[in-house]
Amino acid sequence: MDIDERIKLITGVGEEIVTPEELRQLLEEKKNPIAYDGFEPSGLAHLPFGVFRPLLLKDLIKAGIKFKIWLADWFAWINNKLDGDLDKIRTTADYFIEVWKAAGVPTNKVEFLYASDAMDSIEYWNRVVRIAKVTTVARATRALTIMGRKEGEMSEVAAYFYPVMQVSDIFHLEADITQLGLDQRRANMLAREVGPKLGFWKPVVVSHHMLINLEGAKEPEGLTDEVSRDYHLIDTKMSKSKPSSSIFIHDTFDEIRTKINAAYCPPKEVQGNPLLDYAKHLIFRAFDEMKIERKEKFGGDISFTSYEELEKGYVAGNLHPMDLKNSMAVYIDKMVEPVRNHFESKSSARALYEQVKEFQVTR
């Protein structure tokens, strides 16, 4: 595969790439550059994690990327996920791996690493301190939004370890590319700034889209300061901790249909519309065509072969929200089904699922 093809694949994954020029240069230098994404093992797997992420990964692997999955157990601990109980977090990490296997992630091409395995390394902490020493308190404070919490929710000094440790991870994992969600932008930018100062490299940042939650992004473009934009993203993204506005890989077809039906979906409007968001980032990434069945009185069946075509039809009013919803439930169910089934049929997977589900309830 030539460089242009590889770039095309990676560009398709990145909603933002810093910088495209550096990406090209990297691909020219390395046949198999290393990329990573980190996850706090917290609750049950939802669409962004169990469906979307594996889809992106498929293209990255195709492009020759060597991918490292960072199970950020210590980070979940710092962030008080699952009562800050490291045992529960470790169990959830194992469940996460199981989700990915079920989702068809080739485990021979992806490396799973636990953060806690690196924590007894003096080099790691030496690096953390060096990063902390070239980072101002103000800068670290701004980066705290990567924890997905707002200012009032954080009161522990431990939070300040989070961004510097995350930057340290990048160099620990020897990542040429940081391929995380757009909400992790601040840590990655910090790494680019700090890397060269400390004799490391400047990672290329390929940030993927954040799927929006079922309630939609209703706020009318608060173009104010950067922090409130971060907050807006935190409020808008599909989050495991807000079950009512998320779809999980364990949801039955009926549950999916009910949730989709209750989703925010203003007619003819694209901005902040979760249904259009899923069509673009899930359906057309996985399928070549989206078929929509309608009764004759509503215009009869219709089919779209690209997102652009669908969006055009929606804006023009040729596609009613309810028809889109009905079809969406079927397609999402199709995507979730293999993962859901895996946890139904394989007993060891089911046991993990049951445990993690318990953690949710206890919370």
Added chain:
RNA sequence: CGGGAUGUAGCUCAACUUGGCAGAGCUAUGGACUGUAGAUCCAUCGGUUGCCGGUUCAAAUCCGGCCAUCCCGACCA
């Protein structure tokens, strides 16, 4: 260790001074209106008033003790 403040519905808070059926807003749920959702209107759910005891016919309210959180100070560095 000491001083102060706070603790009431899932969330934000009223009611405490002067004891008398524990309330509002938001959220949630259900209807109305829309061929979805949202918005709007209507209705409903929601409570061991942090815990234990005391005074009283009657305690969220007054008194005592305890617990938790926050602020300030001291001790120790």
